[in-house]
Amino acid sequence: MCRVVDLQQAVLAKNETTAHALRTGMAARGTTVINLLSSPGSGKTALLEGELLLARERGVPVAALTADLATENDARRLARSGVPVKQVLTDGLCHLEADMLGRHLEGWLPDSTRLVFVENVGNLVCPASYDLGEALRVVLASVTEGEDKPLKYPTAFGLAQLVVVTKTDIADAVGFDEPAFRAHVEQVNPGVEVVLTSARRGEGLGVLLDRAMAVADGEPAHEPVMGRRHRGHHHTDGSPQTNGSHPHAHPHDCADDPGQSAYVTSAGPSAQPRA
């Protein structure tokens, strides 16, 4: 028999569950995870080099994990700061997932670690969809990338809790239009803080560390519009349709029609387009 079965499962449900567990576990042990996202070469490693060194000077126990498709170059650069650093090679995967991060942190992360910075794979598309259980998501863009980046990668910038502009030392040379960049960020993520940095000149040095410490001390991080779920807001009157993780399947026999149009969702919740 041929039937249509309503599943109503989020595709990334597994990652979300793992990320949630990781977030809870990290909070319980007093460690704050910071996830850094940007296109390749925006300056994630360069920024981190400075922040790690500063953290060490200030006596804040930090660690860093850097993910790349290949080479240990970034870990080598970061390790010069003297804090614990681990390189993760993703074996071709274009992003980190929560269970990968969890496995790498387990047994490696020193107990006393206050902050762990995770440098994601250089990519503005894929990592954006994967919650790593971080308490602070930082998205970087260098002045050379163009002011329209936030509009071209709305999922990445829209979910950022802090936006860091890098390489401001060459802003003039490339004609970086700061107001335009800020306006574009505001469009996809109203209210998020944008900070200007130059690893080369030391501009904005310490801001990332300060923001991360604030979150570690319990200050709430920015909540992006895109990340806010519409709970309670509209129609709360117990409609089962909104239950995205309902485990049981409701089978319907399907009409025996060989054409694709025979796809029958009958009275199932999925038959109604969402308003």
Add this chain to the structure above:
Amino acid sequence: MHEMSIAMAVVGQVEEAAAKAGGVRAVTSVRLQVGELAGVVPDALAFCFELACVGTLLEGAELIAESVPGRAGCATCVDDWAVGTPPQLCCPACGQATAELLSGRELQIVSVRWEDGPARDRTPEPVSEER
């Protein structure tokens, strides 16, 4: 390209559901909701899905992806709007950042269509039959 990871997650979840249900012989289609802001390219997903299905219960299954437009609502204005692409997430009425996204980030398996039960009444096509 994370569409491959997404496709593999879809295949894995459908296989799991089929194993739980028992007796599923083949999955013929999978219906997905893909939000405008989910960060997934539908064409890339379709391409990866076909590859990810090979050698599984889903081999040859059709992927039906319904796009879900992004909508946001303002908490203060009781206004809601289509966010469009690139999305406009500031309230167009009051300009405030008090909005919340109502839809557009879905990446959800809605339903699957499969064949199950004991040998079908429809006689299996004889091997010799020309196709």
